[in-house]
Amino acid sequence: MSATLVDRPVWTECDAPVLPIATSGQTAAGLWWAMRNHPADCVVALLLTLLTGVGVVAAPLFLGRLVDAVRAAGRPDLIPLLVLTAASVVFGAVFASLAQRATERLGARIAADLREQVLACALGIESRVLERVGSGDIASRVTEDVENFVAAVPLAATVFSAATTIVVSAAGFATVDWRLAVAFTVVFPVYWLSLRAYLPKAGPLYAAERRAAAGRGQVVLESLHGLPTVHAYDMAEPQTRRVTAASERTLTAALRAQRLFIWFMKSMNAAEALGLSAILLAGYWLVDAGAVTVGEVTAAALLFHRLFDPLGTVLLSFDDVQRAGAALARIVGVTLVPRPVPTSNRPHDGPVGIVARGIRHSYDEGHDVVRGIDVEVPAGTSLAVVGASGAGKTTLAGILAGVFPSTSGRILLVDTRGSVDIGDLDPGQVRDWIGMVSQETHVFAGTLRDDVVFAAPDSTDEQVHAALHAVGAGPWVVALPDGLDTVVGTGGHALTAAQVQQLALARLLLRDPPVVVLDEATAEAGSSGARDLEQAAAALLAGRTAVVVAHRLTQARACDRIAVMADGLVVELGTHDQLVAQGGRYADLWSAWSRRY
Ligand SMILES: Nc1ncnc2c1ncn2[C@@H]1O[C@H](COP(=O)(O)OP(=O)(O)OP(=O)(O)O)[C@@H](O)[C@H]1O
Numbered sequence: 001m002s003a004t005l006v007d008r009p010v011w012t013e014c015d016a017p018v019l020p021i022a023t024s025g026q027t028a029a030g031l032w033w034a035m036r037n038h039p040a041d042c043v044v045a046l047l048l049t050l051l052t053g054v055g056v057v058a059a060p061l062f063l064g065r066l067v068d069a070v071r072a073a074g075r076p077d078l079i080p081l082l083v084l085t086a087a088s089v090v091f092g093a094v095f096a097s098l099a100q101r102a103t104e105r106l107g108a109r110i111a112a113d114l115r116e117q118v119l120a121c122a123l124g125i126e127s128r129v130l131e132r133v134g135s136g137d138i139a140s141r142v143t144e145d146v147e148n149f150v151a152a153v154p155l156a157a158t159v160f161s162a163a164t165t166i167v168v169s170a171a172g173f174a175t176v177d178w179r180l181a182v183a184f185t186v187v188f189p190v191y192w193l194s195l196r197a198y199l200p201k202a203g204p205l206y207a208a209e210r211r212a213a214a215g216r217g218q219v220v221l222e223s224l225h226g227l228p229t230v231h232a233y234d235m236a237e238p239q240t241r242r243v244t245a246a247s248e249r250t251l252t253a254a255l256r257a258q259r260l261f262i263w264f265m266k267s268m269n270a271a272e273a274l275g276l277s278a279i280l281l282a283g284y285w286l287v288d289a290g291a292v293t294v295g296e297v298t299a300a301a302l303l304f305h306r307l308f309d310p311l312g313t314v315l316l317s318f319d320d321v322q323r324a325g326a327a328l329a330r331i332v333g334v335t336l337v338p339r340p341v342p343t344s345n346r347p348h349d350g351p352v353g354i355v356a357r358g359i360r361h362s363y364d365e366g367h368d369v370v371r372g373i374d375v376e377v378p379a380g381t382s383l384a385v386v387g388a389s390g391a392g393k394t395t396l397a398g399i400l401a402g403v404f405p406s407t408s409g410r411i412l413l414v415d416t417r418g419s420v421d422i423g424d425l426d427p428g429q430v431r432d433w434i435g436m437v438s439q440e441t442h443v444f445a446g447t448l449r450d451d452v453v454f455a456a457p458d459s460t461d462e463q464v465h466a467a468l469h470a471v472g473a474g475p476w477v478v479a480l481p482d483g484l485d486t487v488v489g490t491g492g493h494a495l496t497a498a499q500v501q502q503l504a505l506a507r508l509l510l511r512d513p514p515v516v517v518l519d520e521a522t523a524e525a526g527s528s529g530a531r532d533l534e535q536a537a538a539a540l541l542a543g544r545t546a547v548v549v550a551h552r553l554t555q556a557r558a559c560d561r562i563a564v565m566a567d568g569l570v571v572e573l574g575t576h577d578q579l580v581a582q583g584g585r586y587a588d589l590w591s592a593w594s595r596r597y
Pocket residue numbers: 363364369387388389390391392393394395396
């Protein structure tokens with residue numbers, strides 16, 4: 001037993017109480033990774049955007065020439081200039097629309113890649129990390145944050161196109177007259193000062209807004225998941241107060257960010273007014289001095305006017321870019337969660353026993369609900385766990401199944417080669433050793449076949465039918481209109497509680513782990529349904545090591561040994577006959593059960 005199958009720990013511990021948020025470097029790397037997957041789209045978007053910029057700049061320059069031509073003596077032919085001006089307007093409009101479409105397509109592809117990546121990473125997060133950080137945070141990242149980022153894609157396309165237009169326009173300005181270009185630069189100190197005041201405050205404000213929204217999501221999720229408890233303890237009012245408080249915190253954070261944004265918009269308007277005045281004033285002097293023509297000043301003023309839009313877009317969208325950046329940093333953060341390093345610890349064909357030593361667990365610090373349990377389930381035998389509601393049975397079952405870690409203690413899986421600590425296995429490997437049916441079995445929307453084979457994807461239809469028959473589901477499955485192709489789950493064929501449990505048992509049969517832990521919701525199946533489920537479970541237990549949280553004592557009697565739990569401890573342990581003869585808690589439970597059934 002002292003030999004171990006692994007030499008090194010496989011978990012990379014992440015003790016932070018929240019999921020990581022990517023730094024700006026990591027966020028940029030994440031974006032770059034997604035862009036590199038679409039090189040052709042990137043090149044097309046860039047070229048089309050450059051051509052749009054050329055069109056945008058050409059029109060004011062031709063208009064300036066037109067003004068000079070109109071003012072010139074001798075009535076020159078205006079037609080070629082008129083045609084060139086109109087052509088550059090059409091050219092700019094056509095390429096603007098093509099560039100917008102190309103950039104949006106690129107953005108949508110990048111967003112799709114990131115969404116897939118983050119979802120794959122979220123599904124791979126260890127349950128111990130999830131338990132620590134709470135499911136609300138991860139849920140808000142894969143839903144709200146991804147949505148925020150996707151919603152920002154058209155805007156990102158516009159910003160990119162606007163930034164390119166600014167660069168091309170700056171070159172256009174220089175071709176008119178350098179002094180007019182200098183006059184134009186008076187806007188930059190105003191922009192710079194505004195941004196300096198705005199940016200350092202905006203980032204934290206938007207991050208605070210996202211945090212508040214994630215907190216609100218967590219409270220709402222908790223309320224929905226704990227609905228039975230909320231109803232049972234008449235907690236609707238305090239729970240509603242918690243949701244209200246969380247919503248108010250979100251609203252306050254959003255309003256703070258909004259106020260800052262409005263101030264920033266006002267300073268943008270002031271900069272634009274200042275810039276146009278500077279160009280017109282400089283133009284007036286330069287024309288007066290005979291240094292430039294009226295047409296050149298017109299071209300500069302029109303260029304600046306056309307720059308209002310892209311400049312405003314770039315500057316005002318700092319707000320949305322920051323918001324999208326905050327969302328992206330949270331999305332990329334999910335991909336930074338340390339993943340378990342795979343090892344080659346797989347069970348071999350022999351039987352496997354469980355040894356649990358010093359198991360303690362607390363959900364809330366300082367209150368142990370499992371208070372130091374030592375238990376062994378030798379290979380090929382079964383252990384029933386019974387006890388009053390709240391005794392800690394489900395908690396112990398989850399820990400023994402490796403669904404979540406105990407606060408302290410060790411669980412070893414023992415086979416003929418030695419033992420392996422369950423904490424040294426990654427979640428996928430744990431499921432190769434131990435299968436669990438919990439009280440909360442989920443039916444995924446899809447065909448019945450998909451719902452069963454996801455536990456063992458290589459299963460054939462014959463194997464699926466055999467597993468369903470073994471757990472007593474054969475008769476109703478055969479009667480289904482489309483057999484294994486029948487759509488079940490949300491919006492599909494409705495299944496009873498007992499049928500859902502049978503599916504869960506069939507999944508485990510297909511997965512075929514050497515150890516099974518059952519904590520079924522037999523009570524929901526009614527007494528005849530419960531008896532059917534007991535038989536179904538017996539088919540699964542045959543030849544395996546099993547821990548069964550027995551909600552019915554006939555289930556307990558069928559097991560090799562029974563552990564009676566009370567207040568987080570195992571208070572009696574033995575065979576059914578030994579415990580009945582002992583005359584303790586189990587004997588009382590059994591006599592009450594025998595009188596009822
Ligand atoms: N996720 C949780 N967070 C906080 N406390 C919990 C959580 N799950 C269970 N508990 C508490 O831990 C204690 C043991 O619960 P557990 O579900 O393990 O008992 P049980 O014997 O299986 O009860 P039942 O038969 O009603 O399912 C109870 O006091 C319960 O309220």
